[in-house]
Amino acid sequence: MSWKVAESHPLKDVDPRELRDKWENVAEDMALIPENNVRVYIEDGVVRIEVSEELYDCMAGI
Numbered sequence: 001m002s003w004k005v006a007e008s009h010p011l012k013d014v015d016p017r018e019l020r021d022k023w024e025n026v027a028e029d030m031a032l033i034p035e036n037n038v039r040v041y042i043e044d045g046v047v048r049i050e051v052s053e054e055l056y057d058c059m060a061g062i
Contacts, residue, residue, distance in 0.1 A: 001036075001052055001053070002052070002053040003039070003050040003051065003052060003053070004050065004051055004052075004053060004056040005048055005049070005050055006023060006049045006050065006051045006056065006059075007019060007023075007047075007048070007049040008046060008047070008048045008049070009046070009047050010045060010046060010047075011042060011045050011046060011047050012045070014047055016040055016042060016047045019040065019047060019049050020038065020040045020049070023038040023049055023051060023055075024038050026038075026055070026059070027051070027055055030055060030058045030059075032052070032054065032055055032058075036052065037051055037052040037054065037055045038050075038051055038052075038055070039051075
């Protein structure tokens with residue numbers, strides 16, 4: 001599966017759980033399984049939300 005970065009923020013500025021929940025809700029709204037379409041990475045003080053290419057393409061079409 002191919003992944004795309006949907007959001008990237010300094011960890012000090014955001015709550016990673018809130019971002020994850022937001023994107024999981026988006027995946028559910030698109031009839032996609034959140035666990036298969038959203039992932040969160042935290043490294044070097046940066047939170048990165050990655051979404052599946054399928055979810056990314058759905059959002060690009062809106």
